[in-house]
Amino acid sequence: MSGRIAIAGTGAVSSAGWGVPALIAALDRGEAPPVSILERQGVLTPVRRVPENAAGVPKSGRLRRTSPVSKFAAAAAIEAIGSERLAKIAAGEWRVGVIYTLLNGCVNYSNRFFGEVLADPSIASPILFPETVFNAPASHLAAMLGSVSPNDTLLGDGAEFFTGLEAATEWIGRGDVDGCVVVGAEELDWLSAEALKFHSRDYVPSEGAGALYLEAGDGAVRLLQVPDPVAFSSETNRAKAAQRLRAEIAPEDEPATLLVDGLCGVARVDRAERLAWKNWSGPRLSPRTITGEALGASAAFQCILAVEAIRAGRADQAIAFALGGNEQAAGARFGR
C-alpha cells in the first residue's frame, strides 16, 4: 500500500440499529438484537432484521423506489462521509469515489421480478428490473452524492469488503479521487436467508450496511495494511488461506492489538479461522455473533469496530480478519 490513508469516517446500518453508535452499543452490551421470523409458504427462518426507521433513510428521489439494500448503503455512506465533505462534494470541490461490495445484492427485487416473469413476462414490471442489477445501489449513491467520479461494484464472498478497501487505496494513491467511500451492504429476503440456512441451521441471517470513508493523509485512525487477499485454490483450502493471511497480517502474537474477527458462531464454519488465530492473546471482538450473518456487510462492521476502538482509545492498533465462505481470506490492519 503506497501513501498514508486515513479513515476519516464510518457509517453503519445493522440489526442493532441505524448508525455506528447503535452497533458499538450492541457489541459493548454483548447482546444480540432480537430475532424475527421470516415466513414464506410454511418455511420459517429466524433472522435479525434492521429495525424500521423511515427517518434514517436519506432524502433522495433516487431512493424512493429502491429496495432496502440501497437505502442501507446510502445511509451508511452518508454517515461515513459526514456533512462537511458532503457539502464539498455537492459543490464540485471534492471528488469522491464509490466502491460497493456485496454477495447477494438486490435480492428482494430479483425475487419479485423473476416471480413476475414466470407468471407472465408480458406484464413484468420495467421498474423492478433495473433495481435487480448489482450496481444499482452504487449508482443511487453516486447520484445522491452528485459524484461523477469512478464507481465500482465488486462481488465476492463475505470477505470482499477488504478488496474494496484495497481498490480505494489504489484510486486515492493514483489521484483518481480525493476520497473514497467503501460500502458493504446486504438485504434480507427469504431466497438468500433460506440459502444461508442450507449451509448450517445455526446461522442467523442478517442485513445492513457498513461504510468506511478513506482519504489520503494522516487522521486519528489510519489504514496501515490491507494485504492481497489469499484466494482459495487447489493448493490453498480455507484453513491454509486463513493461516497464510494470518502470517501476512500478524505473524506474531500482539497482546495489545485488538482482533475483530469473522467468527460467526457456527463451529464447523469457524474452525479454520480459530485454528489460524489460536495463539492470539490480545483482546477480540466477534461482531457476527451479535449482529447475525450479514455477509457482505459483516466485514464492513468488523472494520468499523476496529476503527472506532482506536478512535476511542481502546486500542492503538486493530486487525479485522474475515475468512469468506468460498473465495478468500482477507483482512486489514488499522492504527494511529
Add this chain to the structure above:
Amino acid sequence: MAITGAGIVTSMGFDFAGNATGFRSGRTAFRPVTAFDVSRQRVGTAGEVDTTQISPGSRIARRDWERMDRGTRLAWWAAREAMEMAGLNGGSMPVVVGTSAAAMPIGEDYYKRAVEAPDRRAGQLLRTEAYQVQRQMIAMARHLGVAGPLRIVSNACASGANAIGHAFHLVRSGKAERVLAGGYDALCQLVFAGFDALQALSPSGLPRPFDAARDGLALGEGAGFVVVESLAAARARGARVMAEILGYGAATDIHHLTQPHPEGDAALSTMTAACRMAGVSPEEIDYVNSHGTGTPLNDVAEGRAIQRWAGEAVAGVKVSSTKSAIGHLLGGAGAVEAVICLMALEGQWLPASLNVREADPVCTFDLIREPREARVRTVLTNSFGFGGANATLIFRKEDVA
C-alpha cells in the same frame, strides 16, 4: 502494458480466428433462443452461442464441468485461449473478471425449485453454492492452473472494460507482473425478460446501431479475455506483444439509472481521460468501437459525446458498433469488444455497424457500414452501462507501418 494473449467466444465464433473471419466478412450471428422459454416474450432471438460446441475435453472432470454455469463455461473457454495465445500454462497472477448476470441461470433454477416445493432440500445447497459468482470464478481459475487474488467487477454493461482497466492499473502500478482479465455473460431468462419489459429489445431481433430508425438492442452472450502484463515481463519471457494498453478512463453518469445524459457527459469524460492518459489526440485514434447498443437514447448520447470529444476532427473519426453482429453481451461486452479491437489491430481492417439503412443525423463521424481494410494503429473502445458506469480503453499496435 502489453497484451500478450486474447481469447473470445461469441455467437460469431468459438475463437479469435473464427470471430475475426466473421466480423471481417460482415456477418450477423443471431438465432432463435433455445436456452430458456421465450414463447411469451415479444422477441425470440439473440446472439446465442451453440454451447454444444464448447467442451472441456479431458481438461476438466465431467462433474466439475456440470457444476459450472453456462457463463463460466464460456469464460473458461475464452480465458483458456487467451492463456494459450500468451504462451502461459497457468501460474500465479491476479484474475479480474467483469460480469453482470453472473450465474443467474442457476439462481433461476434454485428459485423455481424453492417455490415449487418449499420443503424439498435436495440439491438446493449445491445450487446456492454454484450460484455464487466467486465460487464459479475460483473454479475457473483452478481449471486454468491460475492462482492469485480474484476481483469481480459488476458495473453492468461496462464490467468487462472495467475489469481490463483494473488489470491495466494493477500492472502499471507494479502490484502485479501480469493479470488475466476479461468479461462474460450468458443469456438468462431474468435478464432477457428484463430488457423485454423495458421494451429495449429490437422487435425485429436485428439491432441497427446508429440507424435513424433504430428500435432497440439484441442480447448476446459470450466471453472475452486478455493477458495483460508489463512490457518488461513480456519481453523477458519472449512473449509476442499483440498490442499495448495506453489508456483507461472511468466515470459515472448520474443522470438516470438507465438513461444516459443526452449530451453524453460521462462518455466524453472517459474518452477524454483515456486519451489524456494515453497521450493521444482524437486525430490519432484510427477506430472507435462504440458502445452502440441500438437504442434511441444511447446511440445519440454517445454520438454527441464523440462529436464533442473529436471537435473539428469528427468527420475523420471512424466508428462502428459490433453489437450489430453479435448483440449486447452486457457484462461481457466491454471485454469482447476489446478483443475485437485487437482483431482489427492484428488484421488491419475495421468491423462494421451492420443493418444501417439511413444513418442517424448524429453520425457526423465516419460510420463504418461495411467492413473495410484500413491502417489501424490506435483504437478506442467505449462501454457504458446501467447505473451510469462508463469506461473507455485505448489500445495501440506499435509495429504498424
